[in-house]
Amino acid sequence: xxxxxxxxxxxxxxxxxxxxxxxxxxxxxxxxxxxxxxxxxxxxxxxxxxxxxxxxxxxxxxxxxxxxxxxxxxxxxxxxxxxxxxxxxxxxxxxxxxxxxxxxxxxxxxxxxxxxxxxxxxxxxxxxxxxxxxxxxxxxxxxxxxxxxxxxxxxxxxxxxxxxxxxxxxxxxxxxxxxxxxxxxxxxxxxxxxxxxxxxxxxxxxxxxxxxxxxxxxxxxxxxxxxxxxxxxxxxxxxxxxxxxxxxxxxxxxxxxxxxxxxxx
Amino acid sequence: xxxxxxxxxxxxxxxxxxxxxxxxxxxxxxxxxxxxxxxxxxxxxxxxxxxxxxxxxxxxxxxxxxxxxxxxxxxxxxxxxxxxxxxxxxxxxxxxxxxxxxxxxxxxxxxxxxxxxxxxxxxxxxxxxxxxxxxxxxxxxxxxxxxxxxxxxxxxxxxxxxxxxxxxxxxxxxxxxxxxxxxxxxxxxxxxxxxxxxxxxxxxxxxxxxxxxxxxxxxxxxxxxxxxxxxxxxxxxxxxxxxxxxxxxxxxxxxxxxxxxxxxxxx
Numbered sequence: 001x002x003x004x005x006x007x008x009x010x011x012x013x014x015x016x017x018x019x020x021x022x023x024x025x026x027x028x029x030x031x032x033x034x035x036x037x038x039x040x041x042x043x044x045x046x047x048x049x050x051x052x053x054x055x056x057x058x059x060x061x062x063x064x065x066x067x068x069x070x071x072x073x074x075x076x077x078x079x080x081x082x083x084x085x086x087x088x089x090x091x092x093x094x095x096x097x098x099x100x101x102x103x104x105x106x107x108x109x110x111x112x113x114x115x116x117x118x119x120x121x122x123x124x125x126x127x128x129x130x131x132x133x134x135x136x137x138x139x140x141x142x143x144x145x146x147x148x149x150x151x152x153x154x155x156x157x158x159x160x161x162x163x164x165x166x167x168x169x170x171x172x173x174x175x176x177x178x179x180x181x182x183x184x185x186x187x188x189x190x191x192x193x194x195x196x197x198x199x200x201x202x203x204x205x206x207x208x209x210x211x212x213x214x215x216x217x218x219x220x221x222x223x224x225x226x227x228x229x230x231x232x233x234x235x236x237x238x239x240x241x242x243x244x245x246x247x248x249x250x251x252x253x254x255x256x257x258x259x260x261x262x263x264x265x
Numbered sequence: 266x267x268x269x270x271x272x273x274x275x276x277x278x279x280x281x282x283x284x285x286x287x288x289x290x291x292x293x294x295x296x297x298x299x300x301x302x303x304x305x306x307x308x309x310x311x312x313x314x315x316x317x318x319x320x321x322x323x324x325x326x327x328x329x330x331x332x333x334x335x336x337x338x339x340x341x342x343x344x345x346x347x348x349x350x351x352x353x354x355x356x357x358x359x360x361x362x363x364x365x366x367x368x369x370x371x372x373x374x375x376x377x378x379x380x381x382x383x384x385x386x387x388x389x390x391x392x393x394x395x396x397x398x399x400x401x402x403x404x405x406x407x408x409x410x411x412x413x414x415x416x417x418x419x420x421x422x423x424x425x426x427x428x429x430x431x432x433x434x435x436x437x438x439x440x441x442x443x444x445x446x447x448x449x450x451x452x453x454x455x456x457x458x459x460x461x462x463x464x465x466x467x468x469x470x471x472x473x474x475x476x477x478x479x480x481x482x483x484x485x486x487x488x489x490x491x492x493x494x495x496x497x498x499x500x501x502x503x504x505x506x507x508x509x510x511x512x513x514x515x516x517x518x519x520x521x522x523x524x525x526x527x528x529x530x531x532x
Contacts (some may be wrong), residue, residue: 037361040361195382195383196382196383198382199381199382199383199384202381207425223379224381224382227360227361227364228360241336241360242333242334242360242363242364244333244334245333245334245335245336245360248329248334248335249288249329249334249335249336251289251336252291253291253292256290256291256292257291257292260292
């Protein structure tokens with residue numbers, strides 16, 4: 001480990017978000033603080049409406065927080081305040097150092113271009129122009145996420161939900177981001193397809209030494225993927241810690257309820 | 266009751282000092298269940314301490330506190346570190362520190378295997394060895410390598426394959442010692458019998474020599490032949506200097522491996 005690993009990649013400080021028009025006390029996210037380190041996978045769990053997706057969107061710079069701030073340490077080890085930089089700078093970050101995996105693959109893919117183009121588009125965004133290089137990269141990423149190379153020229157519309165989600169992962173990881181944000185990456189899929197995707201995410205995140213933040217309502221997903229877990233309720237982080245400790249020895253009343261509500265398979 | 270320690274080092278590998286743990290059940294009106302009340306014990310390198318006593322006295326709870334799955338309310342859990350490094354209080358360790366320690370310093374063999382989808386038995390075992398190898402080489406920042414370019418190979422398959430093959434070879438020899446049929450090695454263990462899953466757990470726990478080895482009923486569902494295989498693995502771990510805390514309801518196994526018994530209801 002190098003010494004950079006002692007500094008967080010992402011620092012979220014006292015973050016709050018209240019949607020315009022909502023009442024004064026109806027904060028979607030309130031006073032959220034945590035850090036994410038290199039190679040760490042952190043899950044944000046909680047029921048619908050707990051504010052977890054709003055928190056993720058604030059971190060991604062897609063929503064302007066009402067309070068608090070988000071700091072990101074770049075590959076050059078400079079700190080940027082995600083909400084203080086320009087929209088253009090934020091887009092460059094999102095394209096180069098970050099990935100964002102949407103719950104609905106169709107929101108994260110370009111549905112009008114081929115599977116191969118979806119993967120190579122982000123590489124082109126980084127300046128790669130050689131056709132053969134782009135095609136080779138697209139092929140190797142399709143194989144990595146277990147998509148048949150022969151389907152490189154097919155439209156993602158012809159893909160199943162699970163295949164589209166794997167393509168979205170390939171598209172995001174092809175540029176080797178340092179930080180990947182995922183919003184319910186498996187919840188739109190059948191259970192039988194979820195396992196494959198989860199295993200792929202698990203293996204790729206570890207191999208690439210990625211930092212990842214995964215929003216999920218599925219405690220099994222957090223248990224499988226995350227080193228640490230944050231539990232959200234009514235916009236607040238009510239408990240956070242080592243994933244197995246949060247689930248096996250929950251301290252907060254809400255976490256105890258959440259854990260005891262899971263139906264064992 | 267106490268046999269002399271096998272090595273001459275004066276500091277114990279594990280020193281548990283006055284540990285308290287109470288469960289508070291908020292869903293039952295805050296009902297409090299005190300489980301550990303002032304537990305202290307020491308384990309030296311090469312020693313195996315067996316936790317004994319009736320069930321419900323916190324044997325498994327203490328193991329989970331040592332592994333970090335349970336929070337301790339009060340007290341200290343000191344784990345020695347390699348020469349030149351200060352010992353760590355597991356009760357105060359951060360999640361990141363605990364994850365780091367679990368990769369190579371602390372191993373936990375439970376009665377149950379949490380199977381991962383799709384991962385074959387041999388890789389469940391090999392994975393733990395791979396993680397430790399990764400740590401030794403130092404995790405590299407993927408940004409150090411060029412993006413794109415003619416030698417586009419972002420994940421360096423060759424190096425990974427070599428490490429994986431080496432780890433699989435070790436995993437295979439452990440599974441063979443534990444008499445797990447070769448036909449099962451390539452299958453995900455979710456559908457295996459309890460005894461088969463347990464042997465995979467054992468192999469995973471023993472593939473990487475750990476400073477602290479936690480064994481929660483490692484032989485609960487094993488036959489005599491495999492119990493003996495586990496006893497010999499525990500003996501080897503002791504000779505390598507692991508400090509072991511175990512729960513063994515099987516008296517034959519306990520008598521064979523334990524240097525000392527600690528009854529939590531006496532403390």
